[in-house]
Amino acid sequence: MTELLRTHGLTRHFKVGGTFSGKRLHAVDDVDLTIEEREIIALVGESGSGKSTIARLLARVYAPTAGEIIYRGRPLAKLRRRKDLLSYRGDVPMVFQDPFSSLNPAYRVSHGIMRGLILHRPDLNAAARQAEAVRVVEAVGLHPAAEILERYPYQLSGGQRQRVGFAQALAYRPKLIIADEPVSMLDVSIRIGLLNLMAALREDEGVSILYITHDIASARYLSDRIAVMYGGHIVETGPTEDVLADPKHPYTQLLLSAVPDPRAPLDPDAVVDRGEPPRVVDPAPGCRFRARCPLAIDRCAVETPLLRELGPRHSAACHVAV
Amino acid sequence: MPLLDVQHLRVEYATENRPAVAVDDVSFSVGEGEFVAVVGESGCGKSTLLFALARLLSPPAAITHGSVEFRGQNLVTMTEKQLNVLRWRDFSVVMQSAMNALNPVASVGAQLADAMAAHGKYTKTEIAERSVEVLRLVGIDPIHLSSHPHQLSGGMRQRAMIAMALLFTPDLVIMDEPTSALDVVAQRALMVQIRQLQSQLGFAVIFVTHDMSLVSHFSDQLLVMYAGQVVEAGPTRDVFDHPAHPYSRGLLDAFPSIRGPRVPLTGIPGSPPDLSRLPAGCSFQPRCPVSVDACVTTRPPLYPVGPALSRCLLNAPDPVSAPASSRASSPASAPDSSSEEDR
Ligand SMILES: Nc1ncnc2c1ncn2[C@@H]1O[C@H](COP(=O)(O)OP(=O)(O)OP(=O)(O)O)[C@@H](O)[C@H]1O
Ligand SMILES: Nc1ncnc2c1ncn2[C@@H]1O[C@H](COP(=O)(O)OP(=O)(O)OP(=O)(O)O)[C@@H](O)[C@H]1O
Ligand code: SF4
Ligand SMILES: [Mg+2]
Ligand SMILES: [Mg+2]
Numbered sequence: 001m002t003e004l005l006r007t008h009g010l011t012r013h014f015k016v017g018g019t020f021s022g023k024r025l026h027a028v029d030d031v032d033l034t035i036e037e038r039e040i041i042a043l044v045g046e047s048g049s050g051k052s053t054i055a056r057l058l059a060r061v062y063a064p065t066a067g068e069i070i071y072r073g074r075p076l077a078k079l080r081r082r083k084d085l086l087s088y089r090g091d092v093p094m095v096f097q098d099p100f101s102s103l104n105p106a107y108r109v110s111h112g113i114m115r116g117l118i119l120h121r122p123d124l125n126a127a128a129r130q131a132e133a134v135r136v137v138e139a140v141g142l143h144p145a146a147e148i149l150e151r152y153p154y155q156l157s158g159g160q161r162q163r164v165g166f167a168q169a170l171a172y173r174p175k176l177i178i179a180d181e182p183v184s185m186l187d188v189s190i191r192i193g194l195l196n197l198m199a200a201l202r203e204d205e206g207v208s209i210l211y212i213t214h215d216i217a218s219a220r221y222l223s224d225r226i227a228v229m230y231g232g233h234i235v236e237t238g239p240t241e242d243v244l245a246d247p248k249h250p251y252t253q254l255l256l257s258a259v260p261d262p263r264a265p266l267d268p269d270a271v272v273d274r275g276e277p278p279r280v281v282d283p284a285p286g287c288r289f290r291a292r293c294p295l296a297i298d299r300c301a302v303e304t305p306l307l308r309e310l311g312p313r314h315s316a317a318c319h320v321a322v
Numbered sequence: 323m324p325l326l327d328v329q330h331l332r333v334e335y336a337t338e339n340r341p342a343v344a345v346d347d348v349s350f351s352v353g354e355g356e357f358v359a360v361v362g363e364s365g366c367g368k369s370t371l372l373f374a375l376a377r378l379l380s381p382p383a384a385i386t387h388g389s390v391e392f393r394g395q396n397l398v399t400m401t402e403k404q405l406n407v408l409r410w411r412d413f414s415v416v417m418q419s420a421m422n423a424l425n426p427v428a429s430v431g432a433q434l435a436d437a438m439a440a441h442g443k444y445t446k447t448e449i450a451e452r453s454v455e456v457l458r459l460v461g462i463d464p465i466h467l468s469s470h471p472h473q474l475s476g477g478m479r480q481r482a483m484i485a486m487a488l489l490f491t492p493d494l495v496i497m498d499e500p501t502s503a504l505d506v507v508a509q510r511a512l513m514v515q516i517r518q519l520q521s522q523l524g525f526a527v528i529f530v531t532h533d534m535s536l537v538s539h540f541s542d543q544l545l546v547m548y549a550g551q552v553v554e555a556g557p558t559r560d561v562f563d564h565p566a567h568p569y570s571r572g573l574l575d576a577f578p579s580i581r582g583p584r585v586p587l588t589g590i591p592g593s594p595p596d597l598s599r600l601p602a603g604c605s606f607q608p609r610c611p612v613s614v615d616a617c618v619t620t621r622p623p624l625y626p627v628g629p630a631l632s633r634c635l636l637n638a639p640d641p642v643s644a645p646a647s648s649r650a651s652s653p654a655s656a657p658d659s660s661s662e663e664d665r
Contacts, residue, residue, distance in 0.1 A: 046505040047476065157593050187363040188532060188576045192589030195578075214505040221578035221587070244580055258510040259580050262538035262562050277475065 002037045004176060004208055005058070005092070009067035012053050016281060026280040027053040029232040030067070032307070035176060040202055040209045042219035042240065044255070045229030048277050051212045054229075055180045058210070059094045060085075090120035090172035097181040099161035103153040109164050110149040113137070116171040136170040139204065140197055159190035166197060176208045177201070184213065195222050216259050220244055225313075228252050231278045231288035234307065238314030248316035251289050287319070295320045323394055324351035325494060325526050326375070326413075331388035333367070333374045335597075336381070342597040344370040344383070346550040350543070352494065352526050357517070359537035359558065360530045361573070362547035365594055368530040371547070372498050375528070376415050377405055392494070410441050413494035414487040424471040430457075430482050431467030437486050456485040459522075461515060477508035484516070491523060498530045513540050535577050538562050546570045549595055549605040556630025566632035568610050604635065612636065 010031040013024040028050040035041055043051050056062045058069060060076070069076040071088060079085050096102040103112065110133060117129045124132060137145035140163040153161060162182055169177050179198065183191040195218055201207055213219055219226055220240055227237040228249065236249040247253045278288055287293070287300040299319050307315040310322065333345035344367040352358050360368050373379045375390055377397050390397040392408065400408075409415075425433055434453040438444050444452075454464040460481040471479055480500050487495050497516075501509045517540055520527060531537060537544065537558065544561045546554040546569065554567040565571045572590040592609040601607055607617040616635055625637040 046507055159593070188534070189363050189573060189590040190593070192576050192578075192587045193591070196586070196589075216506070217578040217580050220580055221584065241584075254507060256580060258506040260506075260510070260533075260535040260538060261579055261581060262535045262574065262577065 001039075004035050004037045004039075004072065006034045006070045007031055007054075007058075007067065008070065010054070010057060010064055010069065011066040012050075012057055012062055013065045023281050026232045026283055028057065029280075031234055033227060033234065033237075035208050035210060037175070038202055038206050038208060039225065040198070040211060040223045042211045042213060042223035042226045043229060044213055044216055044219050044226060046214060046255075046277050048279065049229040050232040051214075051229055052180055053232075055094060055178045055210070055212055058092060058176075058178055060089070086120065090116075091175040092178065093169040093172050093174050094178040094180065095162070095165045095169055095182050098185055099158045099165065100185075102165055103161055105153050107152070108149065109137070109151050109153070109156075109167075112164075112168045113149070113171045116168055120172045132171065136167045137164075139170055139201070140164070140167045141193070142167070157190075158186050159193060162186060162194055163197065166194075166201065170201070170205065170207075174207055176210065178210045178212070180212045181214075182211075183218065184215065191218065192221075198222060216244075216255060217261075228255065231280045233288060233317060235289065235318070236316040237307070238311065242311060242314050246311070246314075248310050248314070248321040249289075249318050250293050250295050250321070252316075254292075287317075325354050325356075325393065326352040326528075327389075327391040328375065329389045329391075331371070331374060331390060332386050333370050333379065333383055334386050335370075335383050337598060340598040343600070344550050344597055345374060348388075348547075348550075348552050350545055350552065350555060352528060352543075354493070355520065355524050355526055356543065357520065357527045357529065357541045358543045358545065359541035360528065360545045360547060361532065361534045361537065363532055363573075363594060365597075366547045367550040367597075368532075368547060369498055372415070372496050372528065372530055376409070376413065376496055378415065410437070410492065411490045412492055413496060414490070414492045416483050416487050416495065416497040416500050424479060424482065426471055429468050429470055430474075433482075434467075434486060434489065438489055441490065452489060456488050457482070459488060459519060460485045475508075476504050477512060480504065480512055481515070484519075488519070488523070488525075492525055494526045494528070496528045499532070500529075501536065502531065502533065509536065513537075516540070534573050546573070549600060550597055551605065551633060552624070552631075553606065553633040554630060555624070556628075560629050564628070564630075566627040566630055566637055567606075567634045568612050568636075569606050570632075572609075572611070604633075606634075 010028060012028040013026055016025045017023045031054065043054065045051055053062065057064055079088060113133045113136060114129060117124060117132060133149060134145040137148050142148045142160060142163050156164065183194050186194065198209055198211065199222060202209060211219065211222055223240045225238065226240045226243050227234050228251065230251045236243060236252045243252065247256055280288060285304045286302055287305050290296040290300040297320060305317045305319050307317045309315045328351065329349050331345055331348045332343065334341040334343050348371060360371065362368055370383060374385050379385065385398055392413065397405065431453055435449045438449050438452065453467060457464050457466065462478055462481055466474065474482065501512050504512065513536065516527065529537060529541060541558045544556060544558040545552050546567065548569050554561060554570045561570060565574055575587055576589045578587060590609055595601060595605055603619045604617045604622050607613045610617065614635065620635060622633045622635045624631040624633050627637050
């Protein structure tokens with residue numbers, strides 16, 4: 001396995017409550033995350049846990065408050081030349097959640113793809129660009145490609161628009177696609193098609209994918225490895241099947257127990273959590289999950305748990321977990 | 323007598339050309355205290371159906387046929403004045419995207435007070451007491467009476483909407499996608515809560531969602547809608563265990579599971595038809611993996627399949643002509659075997 005990208009102590013805070021309040025919201029704190037080549041890694045967690053903030057940090061929409069992102073052995077902060085930055089942006093494109101606002105309604109499908117090709121693959125001549133545009137549109141399962149390229153966004157369904165989003169990303173010949181909730185606004189009946197598409201892109205194009213979702217079942221369907229976020233921290237990470245079969249962190253356990261599974265009988269004794277997700281403003285040390293945690297001990301209130309390896313490549317940040 | 327009895331309901335949107343039939347010959351009933359779920363993909367007519375039941379449609383939509391009887395009184399022919407006596411007190415509605423339905427500039431308490439004042443004469447004390455009561459019911463600390471919606475999480479806002487719907491302890495609460503903007507943990511908490519409130523207060527629920535898996539453990543009856551029609555209806559557990567209609571099977575097979583072996587899934591290719599240009603035969607035919615020649619020309623009626631009803635020609639008591647292509651599998655009238663094979 002070859003490491004493609006790694007974050008080290010990645011942190012992003014936001015000022016909240018007026019200019020002079022001095023309060024800071026800890027959206028992402030001290031995140032170490034490694035993404036291998038050809039790997040699909042799922043980032044899961046409830047609303048507000050910091051998933052999109054990580055996506056935006058990786059896409060360089062936000063600058064980190066602290067910590068670094070190391071891409072193919074080089075810290076991103078060291079990339080200064082326009083050419084290097086452009087090439088990173090082409091290597092690590094993002095696909096967004098909302099298929100209805102992510103495409104410019106004034107332009108045909110071909111526009112965004114051609115723009116990407118001109119910007120990121122200047123070596124191609126006009127004929128090669130056209131051929132490549134057809135190839136990426138076909139690669140995302142849209143046929144006939146020539147006709148789709150001529151359409152405007154309003155002439156496409158939500159699922160087709162998301163596919164165009166992936167086609168645009170593919171035109172860059174990416175190494176890592178950051179997909180932030182790419183299917184959550186789509187109908188159930190067409191979600192699977194897009195998940196299958198992402199799996200195929202890894203197989204055929206060799207890209208890595210960071211798949212962000214709060215839907216654990218789809219994370220399982222697609223990913224090799226999973227990272228669970230809570231309150232800005234990664235609280236558990238490991239091979240997807242291991243984490244699902246043997247969740248170590250009490251939050252992961254809660255998340256799994258909440259997944260509706262029509263094929264399983266209802267467990268009438270299942271504990272129902274009424275807790276509210278935290279807004280982490282100027283936190284004191286301690287575990288951020290402790291207020292909702294059924295296993296909390298005194299130590300959880302004073303010491304922030306760090307990720308500990310509890311199985312092969314499987315770690316959790318919990319004082320109690322074994 | 324059932325609490326609510328819907329017969330042959332039809333709703334059309336008048337458009338420039340042909341009308342779009344968003345609710346087509348829908349019949350079902352809801353018993354006292356029952357939980358009825360309505361599922362189907364975007365645009366199949368779920369919200370239109372709920373609006374029609376509550377008589378909240380406005381042009382270009384109109385009920386063109388059928389009846390909605392609430393405790394034996396036909397709502398379809400009632401005047402607005404008669405309806406106002408029933409709305410809120412006997413049945414209430416929680417709208418889709420309730421997240422945004424709360425007034426952002428008024429406190430939760432003020433909004434509860436407004437809702438009460440609009441439906442009767444109450445003293446300040448009565449209003450205050452009842453507001454505290456309903457917030458407690460849905461698990462919100464009454465401290466939030468003075469909170470504004472933006473100070474509440476998404477899950478709490480949804481609970482506040484449900485509290486409002488419960489102000490007058492109605493017999494029926496109609497809910498349109500109350501949980502779809504929430505993440506799984508908040509979703510499940512809300513579902514369990516609705517169920518608990520139901521057994522405590524005894525009201526019936528009609529619950530609309532596009533996420534079939536959500537209601538699997540909570541509803542008594544399930545209606546699956548496609549292109550304005552009910553394509554399958556029956557006891558929830560039976561429909562989940564032995565889906566008779568190819569569309570229900572497709573929907574169920576579109577959910578990955580967190581348990582059992584990881585299996586490749588296919589979803590349902592294609593998209594739903596334009597409601598003003600429906601296919602001549604079965605509306606699902608263009609997307610159906612098991613269709614036969616007759617499906618192109620014949621509109622299927624609802625056939626009984628065990629305790630359920632299914633709108634599929636393959637469920638006809640006397641089997642239809644041979645499959646149109648080799649893709650077709652055995653008729654679904656033996657749901658036990660076919661649904662197992664399809665997994
Ligand atoms: N630009 C910003 N300014 C201030 N706070 C922000 C900003 N962006 C995000 N936040 C806050 O940071 C926290 C993490 O937000 P983020 O969008 O990363 O969560 P998420 O896990 O993607 O949630 P969701 O599932 O709802 O998309 C939240 O509390 C959010 O309100
Ligand atoms: N004003 C209108 N004129 C014509 N057709 C309309 C109008 N409003 C809605 N429709 C059509 O009626 C159909 C049913 O819409 P409805 O909102 O009831 O669907 P839904 O099942 O609730 O979908 P969703 O899951 O997206 O909420 C849709 O196909 C829609 O295009
Ligand atoms: S009637 Fe025919 S097309 Fe319609 S669902 Fe049944 S098999 Fe499929
Ligand atoms: Mg997000
Ligand atoms: Mg709707």
